[in-house]
Amino acid sequence: MKASGPGGAGRGILWRRLVADDGPGRLLFYLPAVFMTVFFLVPLGLTLVWSVFERTMFWMKPGFTLAAYGDFFLSGRIDSFLNSVQSGLATVALAFALGFPIAVFVRRSLPPAAQHKAVLLFILPFMISEVIRLFALRPVLGRNGIINDALIGSGLIDAPLDWLIFTPTGVVIGEVLSFLPFMVFCGFLAMEGVPDYVFELCSDLGSGVVRTFVRVIVPLAAPGIFAATLFIFVNSLGLFLVPDLLGGPGAANAGTLVVNAISALDFPLAMAIAAVMVAMMIVLLLIGHRLFDITRILQPYR
Amino acid sequence: MTVQESAARTRPVPAVEAEGIAKNYGSVTALKPTSFAIPAGSYFVLLGPSGGGKTTTLRMIAGLIRPTGGRVRINGADVTDLPADRRDTSMVFQGAALFPHMTVEQNVAYGLTLRRLPRDRIRSEALEMLKLVGLAGFERRRPHELSGGQQQRVQLARALVLKTSVILLDEPLAALDAQLRRDMCFELKHIQESVGITFVHVTHNQEEAMTVADEIALIADGELVERGTPEHMYETPERRFTAGFIGENTLLDGIIHGHGQEARLVIAEGLEIPLPNAPVGEGRPASVSIKSEDFRLAPEAVDAVSAPVEVVDVFYLGFSTVMHVRLPDGRPATVRSTTGALPTRFRSGDRAVLSWRPEAVRLHLA
Ligand SMILES: Nc1ncnc2c1ncn2[C@@H]1O[C@H](COP(=O)(O)OP(=O)(O)OP(=O)(O)O)[C@@H](O)[C@H]1O
Ligand SMILES: [Mg+2]
Numbered sequence: 001m002k003a004s005g006p007g008g009a010g011r012g013i014l015w016r017r018l019v020a021d022d023g024p025g026r027l028l029f030y031l032p033a034v035f036m037t038v039f040f041l042v043p044l045g046l047t048l049v050w051s052v053f054e055r056t057m058f059w060m061k062p063g064f065t066l067a068a069y070g071d072f073f074l075s076g077r078i079d080s081f082l083n084s085v086q087s088g089l090a091t092v093a094l095a096f097a098l099g100f101p102i103a104v105f106v107r108r109s110l111p112p113a114a115q116h117k118a119v120l121l122f123i124l125p126f127m128i129s130e131v132i133r134l135f136a137l138r139p140v141l142g143r144n145g146i147i148n149d150a151l152i153g154s155g156l157i158d159a160p161l162d163w164l165i166f167t168p169t170g171v172v173i174g175e176v177l178s179f180l181p182f183m184v185f186c187g188f189l190a191m192e193g194v195p196d197y198v199f200e201l202c203s204d205l206g207s208g209v210v211r212t213f214v215r216v217i218v219p220l221a222a223p224g225i226f227a228a229t230l231f232i233f234v235n236s237l238g239l240f241l242v243p244d245l246l247g248g249p250g251a252a253n254a255g256t257l258v259v260n261a262i263s264a265l266d267f268p269l270a271m272a273i274a275a276v277m278v279a280m281m282i283v284l285l286l287i288g289h290r291l292f293d294i295t296r297i298l299q300p301y302r
Numbered sequence: 303m304t305v306q307e308s309a310a311r312t313r314p315v316p317a318v319e320a321e322g323i324a325k326n327y328g329s330v331t332a333l334k335p336t337s338f339a340i341p342a343g344s345y346f347v348l349l350g351p352s353g354g355g356k357t358t359t360l361r362m363i364a365g366l367i368r369p370t371g372g373r374v375r376i377n378g379a380d381v382t383d384l385p386a387d388r389r390d391t392s393m394v395f396q397g398a399a400l401f402p403h404m405t406v407e408q409n410v411a412y413g414l415t416l417r418r419l420p421r422d423r424i425r426s427e428a429l430e431m432l433k434l435v436g437l438a439g440f441e442r443r444r445p446h447e448l449s450g451g452q453q454q455r456v457q458l459a460r461a462l463v464l465k466t467s468v469i470l471l472d473e474p475l476a477a478l479d480a481q482l483r484r485d486m487c488f489e490l491k492h493i494q495e496s497v498g499i500t501f502v503h504v505t506h507n508q509e510e511a512m513t514v515a516d517e518i519a520l521i522a523d524g525e526l527v528e529r530g531t532p533e534h535m536y537e538t539p540e541r542r543f544t545a546g547f548i549g550e551n552t553l554l555d556g557i558i559h560g561h562g563q564e565a566r567l568v569i570a571e572g573l574e575i576p577l578p579n580a581p582v583g584e585g586r587p588a589s590v591s592i593k594s595e596d597f598r599l600a601p602e603a604v605d606a607v608s609a610p611v612e613v614v615d616v617f618y619l620g621f622s623t624v625m626h627v628r629l630p631d632g633r634p635a636t637v638r639s640t641t642g643a644l645p646t647r648f649r650s651g652d653r654a655v656l657s658w659r660p661e662a663v664r665l666h667l668a
Contacts, residue, residue: 197399200366205413205464206387215412219403 084253103187166248190224323372398453407441545591608657
């Protein structure tokens with residue numbers, strides 16, 4: 001053990017006195033709560049409150065009206081919204097199907113020293129601006145893009161596939177590609193909750209790959225998978241860049257709807273859409289928490 | 303008794319047969335080519351120091367590791383190329399290797415559900431096994447709600463329920479405290495006897511090995527050093543290593559001098575151990591071992607062979623007392639005596655005479 005000098009000890013005592021149960025420093029522990037209140041709870045509350053305010057020419061005035069909700073639910077907007085829910089679900093499913101096996105592979109088949117490097121490789125794309133990343137997909141997915149060239153060149157198809165970009169499919173492809181790293185990363189962390197012995201156990205019991213995956217790995221990694229899934233789903237609804245850049249004319253998700261409402265100075269509508277999204281997320285969180293204790297994300301089974 | 307039955311009696315097929323199995327990891331040799339046969343229905347223990355190759359041996363039998371050479375046969379059938387689940391074995395892993403998200407019953411039943419048996423049959427068999435291992439009433443609990451000993455029982459039930467003819471156990475009791483370990487040993491033995499199938503049990507704990515084993519194989523440095531019944535390993539070990547590992551023996555190395563009645567092991571000047579009719583020639587290096595309880599420490603010689611010693615340490619353990627003494631040339635020896643049988647209470651620094659019967663000396667040529 002290291003002997004602490006007089007200065008170190010003095011600092012220690014001062015610090016302890018400061019943060020003692022009755023010291024003034026105990027308030028420090030409330031800082032996170034203050035932060036959360038100012039930056040999350042208040043905006044959330046305002047979102048709800050403003051969503052029922054009455055619209056004025058340039059802003060809104062206090063009042064209570066469900067007009068904004070009517071504007072959302074009783075117009076074409078709800079169709080765009082539901083479409084984006086649909087492509088969000090497709091994105092989540094594809095990201096899971098592609099990303100989670102990669103995470104399992106990294107955990108199971110790479111030596112420990114290589115694992116973190118491999119995961120870092122998957123996170124690197126996050127360092128590049130989303131706009132650039134998505135824009136760079138155009139020369140890949142376009143009519144004369146790399147993929148079509150390769151497919152035609154290899155004689156697999158005669159005419160270029162024109163649904164790879166500027167279509168709802170293009171949106172899903174773009175979203176999967178931008179969120180895949182997140183699934184790999186979360187999946188990798190989630191595999192922490194899957195002890196190594198279960199794989200040997202399964203091979204001794206004769207549980208096949210699929211069965212082991214469904215009955216053992218997924219349930220054990222469920223909290224992490226759920227976290228990744230929720231994050232991807234919510235972002236696929238909210239990030240308007242993807243439909244903007246890859247969706248073609250008229251493509252919209254919830255994010256696009258909000259942005260459009262704001263550009264049209266219809267703030268209550270923007271708030272109402274946001275409120276619906278928040279409500280949806282809370283419901284999903286509650287369902288997730290009921291199905292598998294989400295607190296296990298931080299503390300896997302002992 | 304039919305003719306076939308009596309034929310089977312005379313030449314029973316071993317439950318497990320290893321023929322020259324070996325394992326290398328690159329340049330590391332985990333197990334040198336090793337052969338052994340484990341009789342069906344016996345409790346076989348692989349005992350040895352850490353890193354000796356016990357787990358490697360067990361996993362090659364299980365099919366979890368592919369041997370680099372040799373063949374494995376289970377009940378006479380060559381299974382070397384079969385995966386773990388196609389072998390008539392099931393494994394109890396070290397630590398509590400259970401599915402943490404399943405209940406006790408689901409854990410036990412999982413292997414059966416893979417075999418597509420009817421539901422109520424799976425359930426009744428799982429419950430029956432839980433009863434056998436003393437866990438009736440625990441079926442709804444999850445692994446983290448059980449003690450370490452209970453978790454190991456669940457593992458045992460999970461292995462037993464598959465009704466394989468061999469159960470492989472890798473340090474099943476290592477995580478348990480001494481008392482519980484002892485109780486579980488008795489229980490393992492009882493269960494093995496009542497079920498009547500072959501158990502192969504890996505441990506580095508000799509007391510555990512002696513308690514459960516019909517036969518012990520001592521494995522060290524990637525080699526099967528010696529095998530035999532617990533009595534053999536304790537009373538008449540052949541190899542020097544066995545005498546050093548099992549029991550509490552004093553080992554003395556020297557050179558054989560003389561022959562016939564005159565043969566003796568010269569350990570140092572003035573320290574010779576008579577070995578009448580030793581089956582080796584003059585000049586050969588050899589070792590002898592003497593069990594600590596075969597020594598007698600007294601103020602003067604009380605047995606045929608003796609040597610003056612100095613008492614170094616005395617440990618009073620209640621029923622017995624252990625004394626470390628120094629032979630004339632400084633070599634240590636260990637004496638254990640029932641406390642009541644000691645002529646006086648020795649203290650460290652005392653001079654005394656260590657004596658033993660000639661029959662207590664065991665010769666090791668390797
Ligand atoms: N995957 C591996 N790669 C390289 N060497 C290994 C590997 N597995 C085991 N070994 C080596 O093989 C030798 C035997 O290992 P093994 O696990 O069989 O020992 P053990 O007798 O079971 O020891 P313990 O009592 O510590 O469990 C050891 O020296 C070990 O370092
Ligand atoms: Mg081992």
